[in-house]
Each structure stands twice: as structure tokens, then as C-alpha cells.
Amino acid sequence: MTQLCSQRTKTFPKSAWSQSHPFLKTSLSTINSRLHFYLLLKFLQSIADDLKKERLCPIYFRFEQRTVRMVNCCGLVSEKNIPVPLKNISVDLQVQDHVVSVSSSLQYVNEEDSPLEAVFVFPLPANAAVCHFSAKIGEQEIVAEVQDRQSAKDQYDDAVSSGQQAFLLEESEESSDVFRLSVGCLSPGQNATITIIYVMELAMQADHALRFCLPAVLNPRYTPAGSGGGIVSEVSSVSAVPYSLSLCVHVRSSNPVSKLESNCLLDPLEFLNSDQTHAKVNLSPGHMFDKDVELFVYYENTHQPTAVVETGVATAPPGSLMADPVLMISLYPEFPEEVMSSLASQGEFVFVIDRSGSMDCMMHHGEGAQVRIESAKDTLLLLLKSLPMGCYFNIYGFGSHFESFFPQSVVYSQDTMEEAVKRVQQMRADMGGTEILQPLEHIYSQPCYPDHPRQLFIFTDGEVCNTKQVLDLVKSNVYSHRCFSFGIGEGASTALISGMAREGSGHAQFITGTDRMQPKVMQSLRFALQPAVDNISVNWTLPDGVTVDTLSPPICVLFQGQRAIIYAQLKGQSSGSCEGAVTVKYNLKNQPVTNQLNFTLKPTQDTGLAIHRLAVRSVIGRLEQEERAGGADVEEIKRKMVELSIQAGVSCVHTAFIGVNKHNKQIVTGPLLQRRLLTQSFMMSADAVCCKRMRACSSKRLMLGASGKMKACKKSKMATPGIAYCSVMDKRTVALATHPIADCLMVQSNFLDMACVLSAEPEPKQDSLLQLISLQTAAGFWELNASLALVIGKAEDQVTNQKPEQVDGSVWATVLALIWLNAFKKDDQVEWQFVAMKAVSWIHSQKLGTLSQCVCAGNLLLDCQVSEDMLRI
Template structure:
């Protein structure tokens, strides 16, 4: 039996969110998201509802309104403290009020307070935000509607603020309706989702306008991902958006703003070459939440086990002679070696043994200290440092972490991986952005290994550097670039540039921007021409995203300190209010001033409960102690916090960092031990077994273990070996044939191992390779050519 102390009403009925309705308006690679939350106060007393929810880290929240009956209250952006004071005054006097504020610790967490709902009163809250869509490996643009907000671990001595108010409670069934409308300058080739969609409807003959909806009856029990595919994906785009006539002259909102999108297509012959040098540092989250399942479908692994399997693959894929190290972190951290070591058979074997012993047993999630330690280590000449960070993203000091990564950007590149639903987009995307790397999110039934190996390919590819941007504009027009400099650009990454256009042209209405960079010491140029004539129906999305970019840069300057902190804050508040975009120093405030009847009676505070995972805090409810894990959220804005009057205050609980978060949650849960049947030993994946057997130099040894993996008896494998062929050469050829013949679909995972194997075979100067390949095909009943093997 499991009891969860959740926040319910006095009649044991949770504060009900009836429905979530989301509308996506996609214009090329920008999306405007309108989320409406419908709920009702079913209690007999006036109510204040408070809930916390996730939004994408780089989203610009630009609209907040509430509708009660026929009365609509549109909120305004104001100074944060002033907005909170107005809200408190309104609620204490019985007026209806609404407050939306961003977390000071992490830009992907918001809190919404809805004050003074009368008994039986219905309300609909609408939040609108705009954001850029991330590019995936297959060129799709990805939108994610988060359904999960993980509890954020708060180190001792730090105030968690809004992020510490997140926890999980009992299951509450919310339904979701979602519509997607796409308009593009390029034809839409397809729309896909991880959830069931109705058939796509194209609204014109050239397929540049399409719409699709989530199939009815969807319960918001997991993140919803939507993928948009365009034809001509590498075609650059430019959009000029007109300013606001009523904005102060010369301000960002008054002038036109230009958005340039460049998605370079790099030559295959250049990008297929891989470097063999580097220092590879793998940083693995080993906090208690890594004992959660990767997803809730059939065959799901624990997060820590998937990370261990991925580490094994990475260790086998590294080039000989590079440097490497592995860190594990939780409430403390440890490293496999005092400093990075040369990659060899001995160091690899030692690392593999220690990886196999790793567990999610290091308490809370404190990533700042291991990063400080890593950055304090001297770099190796001619071996650029590549940092791979794996975490489910449950930290509260996100902005401190990002500042640290940014301050060390010239000594390393950072590749980050968000594991499981609810990983902080602010942390994962931010570390990659500030570290000039690449971010990946592993959600649902995604396999971690392909995405990680894609990032390893990026790390091993020649760096695109010395990036410069030059403008060609008519006389009388000048440009101020609003985006931060682009330091590194990978294959498959999009470069977005925002610029404010100042002045007026008396002649030409054409301009151009040229991006130059070096790729493998070769100069490359991308140029796009554009018209200064503003586009139609952009709805200030470009201005607001530009403002969000500027505010983000000002936030970092503010945290860096100095004499101009107050001036920086003033600029942020001014920009935020002018653009109607929230920031850390502002908030949306709406008060129903037309309500003639003030609410009477004591005001009850309710924190809207969230859905609990079917695995209680990541472990089966029967027979295991509870562990901290993802709180199931219902809505994007549906992720809501919960607490109960009988509990210790959440912020106080989250400060207790001497031990992992387990005591916080076990104090809320009573579990009766129930015996479980012994589970059968799971069969190991043959591919994983083959990976384990490969030596650091790239070859396999002939023996019973290899024969078992490829499904043959040892004597069969030995007897079929061609005469005068070394056993390791024969074994390596067999392994390559088996990979190409039986695991072709997983090639992205084993391609680097195969490249090492082929390189090793070439070093052996074997004269009978054709005979080996023929014999191997005969033994394994395959038809793999030497060209397919690369030998």
C-alpha cells in the first residue's frame, strides 16, 4: 500500500484542471504557441490556485490573459516586485488577480498564481510564447510540449526559489487537444509526432500550408513531440519585420528587425574525415533520479543502465592516442583517474570495469563542483577538450552552471544530453550553446546510443571556426547585430542572426549578409540577399525573439557583477516592458478591476496536483523504497507543483543536501513491503556483447566468446579460417561482416568501432582479404562486399 500526501481540497477533491488546449502556428522555423488551461473551483470557499510549469528555455513569453465568464483580463508586463505587490494587495482585498513569473534560477520554469476564484467559478488562462525550432539529425524541426517537470535538487545553503516548489502527487487525468498549422516558404514534406495524429491536410497545391491535429482522447501522460519536415532544408532565409509605430523612436521595438537563418550544407568529403586527437571527458549524472526508467513502455531500461551502455560504446569508439577521463557526480563527485590519461588497452579496460560498477547512488544533483574541477585541469596541447555531459537535468542553479561553461568556452566544447522526460531544457540546451557544442534530448523510447554517437562524430569532425559576418546595406541604413557571436557551427546546426536596422534608405531596398568561416583550413562563404521591405503577418515574433536574445545576454552581464548592475537591470526591465516579453526582473500581472463584487470569506490556497509516475519515484511501488524522480506534469503549461499543509515546507526540504532527496520523499510515503518474484536474468544484446569484446586498437580476438556472439560454435569459426591468416584478422573480418549483415540498421552506433577495425586491418598488410571476406560470408550466410566493409 502506498500513501501519498498530496494537495487536495477539504473534500479530498484535487483542484481540477479540466482541459488543456494548445495551438501551434509554425512559420518556417519559428513557432508561436498558444496554451489555454481550463479549470473550475468546485469547492465551497474562495480559492487561490498556484502551479509551476515548464516552458522551453529560449521561449519568449509574450501574452498572458484570463477569462472568467465573459470577462477577459489581459495581463501587462511590469517590474517584478511591483507586480507581486499589486497581486498581493488585490488578493488580500478579495479581488480576482493573476500573476505569471519566471524562476530566477532557471529560465525554463514559471509559476502562475490565480487569486480569488469564487465557489463554482470557471476560469480559462491563456499563455502565448514564441520560440525557434531545433534542428534534428534528419533535418526535421522539433517542437516539444513538456508533460514532465522534474524536482530540482537544491544544494545546501542556496535558496531554490520557484524550482524548489516542484514535487509530485497523485494521478490526475488531464486531456489535451493540440492543433498544428504550418506556413513555410518551402514545401512541407511531412509532419510526424511521437503521439497519434489525424491525417495531415494540405491547404494549398504547393504544400506550403498544412495543418494537423492530435487524435482525440489523448491523455497528457508524456511529452508531446512534433516534427516538421521541409523540402530544400538548406535554403537560407531572411525575414524583415516592421517595428511598432507607437514605440519610442530609435528603440529596438520601433525599428525593423531582421532575422537571418543559415543552415550550411558542408561537403561530404570534408566532413567524412575525422581527427584522431582530443581530450574526451565524460561526465555522468549518478544521482538517485538516474534510477528512473527511460520511459514507461515495454523494454525500458533504467537511465543509469542506458548511460553505462552508452559509455561502453564511447570507450570502444575513441581513437588510439587520445586522452580521456570519466566523472560521476551526485551530492559529490569522483573521477576514474586523477587527470585524463592516454587511451590504450590498459586504460580502456580499467575504465570499462569501473563503468560496470557504476550505480545511481551518489545522492542529489550537484553539477557545478565537478565542472569547476574539470576546468581547473590543464589542457593537453594539440588535444582539444571535448566535454560530454549526461544528466536528467534536475538542478536549481542552472544559471550559475551556464555562466561557468561560458567563462571556459575557449578551452573546450560542451556536448550535453538530457536523459528522460522532464530534463531541463535551460540546462541541457544552455550548456551546449555556451560551450559551442551540441545538445541532444533522449525522451520516450529513443535510444541514447545513436544520439550520443552523432555528437561524437561532431566532436571528431574538423571544427568550423573563424566565423565572421559582414553586411551590405543601402546608403542611410545601418545595422546593429543583436545576437551573440557564432563561435562554432556543426554540420546539421542552424545559425540564427537577429539584427536591428536603423535609418532609412532613399534608394535601393536590397541588402545582403555574408558569413565566412574556415572548414578544415579551407575558407567557405555563405551569402544571402534580402529585401528591406517588411514581411506580412509576422506578429512581432521576430522582435520578441530578438529581445529575448538581448535580455539573455544582459542577464549574464548582470550575474558577472560590476559597477553597472543597476543600469543593466534597468535596460532589461525597459526592454521587457516595451516588447511585452517577460524576464527575470518582470512579471505579468492582471487584475479584474471591473469585478464589482469582492470575494468574501477565508481564502484557501491550493497547489494544483500533478500526475504521479506509474513507477513511484523511479522504482516499482511494491517492495522498494521511494526514490526522487520526475513529477508527472499535465500541461505545458500544465506542469504544476504540489504540497500539503502537513508537510515540511518544500523549499526547506530541498535545502537538506547532506543526504540525497530520498528522505524528503520517504517522509511523505508509506510503503508496505510486498515480496516480489525473482526476475529472470535479462539476455544481453549481442551487439553490446560484440562491443565489449573489441580491443582498444580496433581488433577482435578469435575465441569462444566471439563465436557465441555471431551464433556459431567455436570449432566452426576456427575450422573455417583461411590458411596463413592471423586469428585476430579473421575474427575482425567476421565481426565486421556480422555488423554489416545483421546490425546494419544500428550502423550509427558501431560506425566508429568499424572504422578502427578497418584501420587496424590495413595496418596488418594482409594479402588475402578477399579470401577472408568470401569465407566469412559463407560462414555467416551473408553477402557483404569488401566495399561495404570499407577494406
């Protein structure tokens, strides 16, 4: 859980702190408080210790007079800024086909000597419908109810001021995936078990898995403890955090369960029936929760269309959404093969790359991890080489400001591609914070090219404070482009990434853990190259007496093999047939296509109210967009949202969960922690973990070369006034960026003048696949030269001498490259598929006749067996 603390304004006098540790030298003016000073000291000392263990050189720090603010990341926090320790997290997942119900219980203990008011801020998936919140204090359980937001706040304030324990759960007004819980108040020694239940759709992955993610931000990265006469915190490592995580997963499906996988260690999968449609698995004991817990569910016949009917609530008002049955349709349109065999060759491709400071952090903490910006650069190279000739393209980098490679999109050619590749190689994570709205506004202000549909690819690892404003901007331009978004790392905002893809009729991807960016991006490129589907219509066939109200927004986009979900409210009664059908019609390259699904109106068993709540969340989301758009009916729209939210027990931006323990009259003593905290500060805390806010603003950064002498790195410019960060220079400096104590510090204002003295490591060897791809021309062929020979592992004269007579050198080189890809990089085919398609197309354009001799000679040279059919030439 990420928390925000109230700030202190005490000052600490100058000190001879520079003599307190042999690895640190400072000149210090003012620090915000003794607590902050102590935390900062421990932070720097622990980094120095880590570097000493790694036999690295010391770090030199110089501080100027500025302010330091602490941001806690450990769940409930007391009025004194001392965290209430999180002892246990218990998560139960109930997966029903493509829907999951998540119950998270978090147990806290107040170890202080006085009653506390506690607050914590935490993320949830953006498409989750929060439908239950309760708190158990001792033996007393308080179940909260949904009320109008302002009324809930007033009731909470009244309860706490009168000495009653109260609980308030609110959704952020800025981003739908951020929630805040206020607990007022815990008596000394009391236990508090907080339970939150939400339901959500599971996202479909490229390999047909359904993905669920439990954010690691629930993890308290350190455990402060009090000592002495003041507020003194002691920071420990992640491995020392005294709490446990238990996770149990139950899966039920109409299709057999093939397997369950996770990025964390699982116990063996246990099937609970003979047809393997009901299974159970647990997270293995001992998980430290230092990364997102991802779960992947595989079914047989995943792409089989399904329909689920859920019965209404008998006590709900007649005619209301909650009273009537609700239908959930999952469709998987299959496009004709003759259409999919030739992807579009036209379009405008705009790549928008996050170049904020946190992009200098590692993709993950395991072996072989790559820096995020370097992975993005490799991905850009792959994209640039995969684009079709004749399209338009441009590349934007953004941080606190933005810049583009070209004033406007340019025609893809050898010259423009080479210029772009050269500039990609020079890209750095040196542009400060994460401000995505301005570059998007600029891109949308550019005129589109006729017959070249705009495809927008956005890469970011961050969160922004104006998520809904960004989504509204994307939605307002949906008819001029498609948006494909990529969240890099565990901290990327699901509301931002998923929302941009949803509103931009595109597709969202999350790159977490040891995932490689390139395969996921190439899947989205395939979607972007698919011909656009238009004239989409949905028609219903129902028995007499039954009508339907579609609750989902109109379908704006369809991709081959991707799921489309429709929610609908069924009204009336049928005296005869219980069968219905839904038909989706659309045009694809001027060809009419029809997909139909027949279903029964008989309610499905054991779904609870999950389908109703997801449908309500969908309706509320659409109403919220209408409200932000303005107009005369804003108050009526708000009234509808509140009414739906209360009826369904699902939170929205205008409601909140409120629970009051009216049986406890304990008097609250001391001032209460301020509840209304800036969401922007919370959003920025994710950047603090990755050192985005600790930028070296000295004239030069110093690095120890292999010879042992000091050498200067490139002069760094101050990208953001008032913000500072420190770039991660190599893999071993991850000790600085990810050290547990780093999670507690957020640097405000440009106070830090830092030079990191580190041992240089050899440049990592470039991936041979990327080396080969980098040599391909924009037209799709390779040239016969020493660079190509080096990549395929042969001497230049070998390659030249083995060339069949009367075969052009470029044709020979291109055939060799295709053979090498198919023989030695078959497992990476998803990454080089478009590169190969361009090469094959170029060979066909040469009208050479048979290439059998060329292929045989290539196989002989490379000692492999690849047929012409495999090469498709």
C-alpha cells in the same frame, strides 16, 4: 502542472495501521497530518494491490518518526491544499518555417464553498519568449501587461487585499524554464480559463526534423476530492482524470511540408494548398497526456538558408528595437568533403554521468523499456569503444557527491579502456540527489592537454536549483572546452540541458519516450570529433542608407549540417536596392571557408511580432549574463532589460505579467496561500516521482530468488544525509516508482526503512551489437576466439576452419565482424560507425594488400553478400 503546497504541522498518534491491510506491516510514530497519513496509506495499499495482481510478493515497510510533505502535481491549488480541478487543456500551434507560436488555454473550476487564492508552478521551454497572458473569469477577460517585477507583486498584493481578482505570472530567478502563476481569487463555482502564449525556435534533429515538445508535467496525475468533515483526498489513476487535451497544428513554410510525425496518435495530415506549403493536423481524441507530446516537422530542402524580415511596430518609440525591422537569418554551413572525410584523432573526452536515484527509473513505460542507468552504461561502453587511439579520457559519476575513474584524464589505451569498461559495469544509481556544479568545478580546475581540445559529455535526467550558476560556470570556461549535453526522460530541464550546450559551444540532445540513447550520443560524438572552427566572422552587405545592429551573441561554434541563427536590427531607409547579403567566414583545419546568403529587405508577411520577440529574448539573455557577472553597470543593465521587456511585452527575470479585474469587488475570506515558495522544492519534486527521495536505508535489501528463498541484495550506503529513496530493482517494480499516488508524495529526511520483496526475473539477454562491440580492442581489431563466434552465431571450430591460409587470426576476426555489422546491423550504422572506422584503419595499418579472399570466405561463412567497397577496406 507541478504545484507546491503549504505544509501542515499536525501530528498523528501511533496506530494499529499494520493491521489495516494484509499486505502491509508498519510501526509508525508520527506523520505530518491526517491528510498526509491518508495519502500515504492509500499509496501503500494501492501498490500492494498492484503487486497482488501481478502475483508478486508483498512489500514490507517500517517507518521511523520523521516528517512527510505532500507535493501536488495537478495545476491550481487552493488555500486549503485542495486542488482546483483542471477540466480542459487546449493548445494551438502556429508553425512558420523554424518558429512556432504556442497558445495554451487551461480551464479550471473552483468546486469549493469559499473563494480561493490559487497558485501553480510549471515549466516552459528555456528558449521560449512568453509574450501574452490572460485570464477569463466567467464572462470577464483580464489581459495582463508586463511591469517591473516588484511593482507587479505590490500591485497584486494590493488588489487581492482589497477584494479584487488579480493574476501574476513570474519567471523563476533560478531557471528560465520555470514559471509561477498566482490567481487571487476564484469565487465558489467560478470557471477560470488561463491563456499563455509564447514563441520559440524549433530545435533541429539529426534526421533534419524540427522538434516541438509539450511537457507532460501539465498533466494532473491524480484528482483529490474532499469528503467527510476534514481535508480528505481520494487519489485516482491517470486514466480516471476528468479532463481532455486538444491540440491543433498549423504549418506554413516557404518549403513544401514533407510530413508531420509525433510520439502520440495524430489525425491524417491535411494540406490546405496545392504546393503543400500550408498544412494542418490535430492530435487524435482521447489522448491521456501521460507523456510529453512531441511533434516533428519535416520540410523539403530543410538545410536551405533562409532570411525573414519582420516589420516594426508603428507606435513604438522611433529608433527602438520594436520600431525598426528585424532580420532573422538561418544558416547551414557546409564543410568541404576532404575535411570531413577524416575526423580528428586527438582530444580529451570527459563523460559525466548522473548517478542519482532517479536514474534507476525506466526510460519509458512501454514494452522493452530499459532502466536509465543501464542505458547510460551501454552508451558509455559504445563511447569507450569508439574513441580514437592516443586521445585522453575520464569518466565522472555524480549525485549528492561525485567521483572519477581516474585522478585526471588518462591516455586511451587497451589497459585504460579495459579498466574503464570494468568500472562502468559496476556503476549504480546510488549517489543520492542531483548536484552537478561541484563535478564541473573540479573538471574545469584540471589543466588541459596541449593539442587535445576538451570535449565534455554530460548525461542527466534531473533538474537543479542553481541552473543559472551552472550555466555561468560553463560559459566562463567556453574557451577551454566544448559541452555536449543529454537530457534523459521527459523531466529533464530544458534550461539546463540546452543552456549547457549553448554556453559550452556544443550540442544538446533529449532522449524521451522510446528514443534510444546510443544513436543520439553518437551523433554528438561525430560533432565532437569534427575539427574545431575558428576565426568566425559575420559581414553584411546592405544598400546605401541602411545599417545593421547584430542582436545575437557572436557565433562561437559551427558544426556540419547544424543551423546557426542570427538576429539583426535594420536601421535607416534605402532609396534604391532592396537586396542585401550576409557572409560567414571561418577557418577549418587552417583552410578558409566562406558561406554567403543573399536576401531581400522586403518584410515577410504573416509573422506577427514573433521575430522581434525572439530577438528581444536573445538580447535579454545576454544582458542577464552580464548582470550576473557583476560590475559597475549592473543597475543600467537591469534598466535596459526592464525597458526591453516592457516594450516587447516579453517577460524576463526582472518583470512579471500582472492583470487586475477592477470590476469585481468580491471580498476574500480566510488566510491566503503563501506565494513565495522555494524553487528548490519545486525542482526536487521531479525526483520524487522517480522515487529518488525514497531510498532504502536498511542494512540490506531483500529480493526473492527464483528458488523462492530470500536473498540479500548488495548493501546500500546512505548517499545523502536527510534524503531517502527506493531503487527500482526490475521492470515490474515500476509499479512502485510510477504509481499515480507516488506523484503526490515527497519524502523529506531519512525516515524510510524499506525492504522490497519482489520476484526475480531472468537477466535480460544482452544486445548482440553491444556484445560484439564489447569484444573489440582499443586499437580497433577483434581477436579470433569463442566469444566472437558466439556473437556471430557460429561454432568456434567453424570460424577457425574457414579462415583462409596465411591470414592472421585477428585480421580474419576483424573482417568477419565488419561483414556481420554491414549485413545484419545495417539499420544501426549510426551506432557502430566509429567502431568500424577504427577497425578499417587498423586493417590498413597492417598493409596486407588484397583481402578479396578473406571477404569471400567471410560472406560464405555468414551466408551474406557484403562487398569490399561496403567495408571500405
